[in-house]
Amino acid sequence: GVPMGTPVFDGASENDIRDMLALADLSPTGQSILFDGRTGQQFDRPVTVGYMYVLKLNHLVDDKMHARSTGPYSLVTQQPLGGKAQFGGQxxxxxxxxxxxxxxxxxxxxxxxxxxxxxxxxxxxxxxxxxxxxxxxxxxxxxxxxxxxxxxxxxxxxxxxxxx
Structure with a gap:
């Protein structure tokens, strides 16, 4: 493999990816032929193989739920402060x-x-x-x-x- 860094919203173009696949002696589609590990027979269609990253989103109800009956108010507008961290209102x-x-x-x-x-x-x-x-x-x-x-x-x- 070749280590590579790419900006988040300005990644490699399709042509750049094809060039890198050709450089690595891989199919221009990026797909590979796989074989069944039990029978040794080739699968019907080529598949794309690679890493997949799954990230957990940390949005839990206990962290979000907030209510107040009374609490702090803004000194200028006298409106309730906003946000759970400031014990604000809705x-x-x-x-x-x-x-x-x-x-x-x-x-x-x-x-x-x-x-x-x-x-x-x-x-x-x-x-x-x-x-x-x-x-x-x-x-x-x-x-x-x-x-x-x-x-x-x-x-x-x-x-x-x-x-x-």
Whole structure:
């Protein structure tokens, strides 16, 4: 054999492989004739012989499963941190929002995007309401909206929020 190194996505071309097979006095197809070890008869068709590497993928449920009831929040956006390593919350992305919109689940969507995310005052009021036996959501302004307003003001654009 000839030791060889090849880049991952820029390997040898088909012509290069044919040239190497010819150099090794092998068939241009890379296949060999095999014989049955018990009877000594030749197999009907030529076969490709070579090394095959099998790698184990290490994706186990125990390593992936994660849940939290309370945990750390980002200092800037007040949203739950992401990822199992930081004991973060589950990401509720744009496609998940679209799915709930399609089902008409407005109250669930309001809860997920405010008090369960970055509405600090609403979260506090909701905890108080639950303790008092009042199960209504009193959602406020998400902190991510306040961050957006501050970023727009940093661009030199005056923006004000009119409250009813």
């Amino acid at each position: 990401r509720f992305g744009e496609m998940e929002v679209w799915a709930l919109e399609a089902y008409g689940a407005a109250y669930t969507l309001q809860e997920m995007l405010t008090v369960k995310s970055d509405d600090v005052n609403g979260r506090t009021r909701m905890y108080k309401n639950i303790v008092d036996g009042n199960y209504t959501i009193d959602a406020g302004m998400p902190e991510s909206f306040n961050v957006l307003v501050k970023e727009i003001r940093a661009l030199g654009i005056d923006i004000e929020l009119e409250r009813d």
